[in-house]
Amino acid sequence: MTNNNTPAEDLEKLRILDRERMHLCRAAALLQWDQETYLPPGGAEERAEQLAVLEGVAHDKFTSPEFGGLLDKLGEVKDAGFLQSAPDGFPVSGFLRALKHDYDKAVKLPGGFVRECARAEGLSQAAWVAARKQNDFAAFAPHLEKMIGFAKQKAGYWGWEKERLYDGLLDSFEPSYGVKEIAAVFNPLRDRLQLMLKKITAKQAGSLAWKGNYSIAKQESFCREMMAGIGFDFGRGRLDISAHPFTTTLGFNDVRVTTRYAPADPLSALFSVIHECGHAFYELSLDSVLRYSSLAEGASMGIHESQSRLWENVIGRSRPFWEPWFPRLQEHFPKELGETCFDVFYRQLNNVSPGPIRVEADELSYSLHIILRFELEKKLFSGELSVNDLPAAWNAAMKEYLGVECANDAEGVLQDVHWSMGAFGYFPSYALGNLYGLQFWGKLKEDCGNMDEALEKKEYGAIHAWLKENIHRKGRSALPAELIKEVTGRPLSADDFSDYIEHKYTELYGL
Ligand code: ZN
Numbered sequence: 001m002t003n004n005n006t007p008a009e010d011l012e013k014l015r016i017l018d019r020e021r022m023h024l025c026r027a028a029a030l031l032q033w034d035q036e037t038y039l040p041p042g043g044a045e046e047r048a049e050q051l052a053v054l055e056g057v058a059h060d061k062f063t064s065p066e067f068g069g070l071l072d073k074l075g076e077v078k079d080a081g082f083l084q085s086a087p088d089g090f091p092v093s094g095f096l097r098a099l100k101h102d103y104d105k106a107v108k109l110p111g112g113f114v115r116e117c118a119r120a121e122g123l124s125q126a127a128w129v130a131a132r133k134q135n136d137f138a139a140f141a142p143h144l145e146k147m148i149g150f151a152k153q154k155a156g157y158w159g160w161e162k163e164r165l166y167d168g169l170l171d172s173f174e175p176s177y178g179v180k181e182i183a184a185v186f187n188p189l190r191d192r193l194q195l196m197l198k199k200i201t202a203k204q205a206g207s208l209a210w211k212g213n214y215s216i217a218k219q220e221s222f223c224r225e226m227m228a229g230i231g232f233d234f235g236r237g238r239l240d241i242s243a244h245p246f247t248t249t250l251g252f253n254d255v256r257v258t259t260r261y262a263p264a265d266p267l268s269a270l271f272s273v274i275h276e277c278g279h280a281f282y283e284l285s286l287d288s289v290l291r292y293s294s295l296a297e298g299a300s301m302g303i304h305e306s307q308s309r310l311w312e313n314v315i316g317r318s319r320p321f322w323e324p325w326f327p328r329l330q331e332h333f334p335k336e337l338g339e340t341c342f343d344v345f346y347r348q349l350n351n352v353s354p355g356p357i358r359v360e361a362d363e364l365s366y367s368l369h370i371i372l373r374f375e376l377e378k379k380l381f382s383g384e385l386s387v388n389d390l391p392a393a394w395n396a397a398m399k400e401y402l403g404v405e406c407a408n409d410a411e412g413v414l415q416d417v418h419w420s421m422g423a424f425g426y427f428p429s430y431a432l433g434n435l436y437g438l439q440f441w442g443k444l445k446e447d448c449g450n451m452d453e454a455l456e457k458k459e460y461g462a463i464h465a466w467l468k469e470n471i472h473r474k475g476r477s478a479l480p481a482e483l484i485k486e487v488t489g490r491p492l493s494a495d496d497f498s499d500y501i502e503h504k505y506t507e508l509y510g511l
Contacts, residue, residue: 003069007077011086014070017061018099019292024058030250036242037258063107071096071103089289094477098294101175108157117150121421128420135410137391140420145387147422148380166381169425173301174432176481179378181492182428185435189494190371194401196502197364199511200352201403210348212336214266222332223259223273226325230311231460232257232277236284245272247279252291255280266333267349271312278311279304281464285472299471300480301426305433306440307467313363313434314441314500315463317349320455350508354402356411364501368401370431373416377424436484438496440471443488 005013028051035047061067074096077083083093124143131140155168167178174182224239235253242258249255257276261269282298290296298304315321326345330337337345352362358369376393379385385393394413398404406412418426444466445451454462470487484492505511 003073007074007079007082008086010070010074011092014067014074014099015090015095015293017064017067017070018095018294021058021061022292022294022296024054024061026250028054028058029248033248033250033256036244036246037240059106062103068103068107071100075100089287090293091295091474091477095293095295097479098476102294105158105172108159109154110157113153113157117154117422120146120150124422125417125420128414128417132410132414135408135414137409137414140414141387141390144390144419147419148387148424151422151424152381166378166425169381170428171425173426173429174480175300176479177302177428177432181481182374182432183378185492185494186371186374186428186431189367189431189435189498190401192494192498193364193368193501196505197352197354197368197402200364200505200509201354203509203511210265210267210336212333213263214333214336216261216263218332219261219266219269222329223270225328226270227257227273227277229325229458230274230277231464232280233284237280239273245276247276247283249283249297252286252288252296253284255283266329266336271316274316275308275312278308281311281467282307282472285464285468286475287473290475290477295475295477297476299474299476299478299483301429302432303436303471303480303483305430306436307433307471309433310437310441314437315451315455317363318452318455319346320452322346322349323456324458347508350504352505352509354404356398356404356406357415364505365402367431367434367497370427372397372401373427374431377427381424432480432492435492435494435497436480438500439484439488439490439492440467441500442496443470 003010031047031051031054035044035051039047083096085091120143124140124147127140127143131137151169152165155165156162158168158172160168164178170178170182220239224234227239228234237255237257240256240258241260243260245257245259247255247257257273257280259269259272259276282304286296298307322345323342326342330340350363352364354365354368355361358366361369372394375397376385376390379393380387380390391409391413395406398406398412418424444463448462448466451463454460471483474483478486481492484490
């Protein structure tokens, strides 16, 4: 499709189409949020249909010839001034790159293939739920085989060569990183974490446990107090309850967080809330020029995770952070925690206790769970490992990396939902988040000074300002590899995170 418009006119048209599509996506996100929080069970069936229709409309709009024509035409513009930014400061080249990335992913898959995948995914997820319940990997294996086949086909349609199909899948979650780049940071990380873990478990085994029954109403009130205290604006967001904690963006001034409460554990909900706040701060600090556009989201999954993990672990599990908050927690739970001394509490927040389950892992073990999955995925896609041999390979890696014996496949290879949905290449983002996070944090401290004193005074302004200026406001206009280099002056490395872990736990465990 051709027209005689100027590039500026084409860009304006494209931005309008993108804006309409984003509105549709946000509306679908609202239906989804409601489905996870307040929808009565009876409404589920109709809701699924409403969502399918709305998502279909958004997809059709995005893949229309008009959209593609404008993208092609603008893709040929070489004028550097035009590409740098629009008169309102909108980053044009980042916008065109992000749209092209999404557009190619959406149009290159044949409709029949997409429908076939969706059907198989539904069956595979149902089979996974049953197999996990019955601890029966063999019943799930044919579905997993199929999911791997579809994932390979998908990467092939996207244009990846046969030898690099797994790179293609990684790229859809963490653009600009492939197997080679990820292995280059994961390998040294694995070695250093394994060594630390061995030292700690030799020194002290077992986990500490909370005692008591912690009122959910009081937990919620403390969560809200802390959210507001660390800077969450309830005028632009909400906290609700769902089965799995998440954050969703419904608009520039509407970012919603959810959590779940466990009466036996006062901190499970709280740390999930701090984690989700890290995601929410990102979404709430975007530059207003990105509003309504496809750039109004994080640079990548991994960069998003860097923000949530920074708040949850680096800040949220630090001694200076808790010094002023612990007395407030004690006031909420005088009977349960009134007599607990701060050092015991702090030690418990950072207890290292390797176990088989990823989502329950401590800060140190967590990345090893991810590296294990990355290495198995890599082998599954290169053909080095067959699906039938997967459980044995899983158990051997668990033993080697974490010193953990899996009692069965349900708490081993069957524990995560991701593979049953065909989400291969997704896991690395979680651990990359830890690495980005510490590299950003190092630079933040270089620029603003040590944050301990500010944290002891509950002053978070300097942290928010730095994160906003250097990361948040840019949204998705830069690729993750560009962003980390631009902000810290160095490419991604595992050093900052490994140093942090070694320093923190050497002190904590007196190694
Ligand atoms: Zn997260």
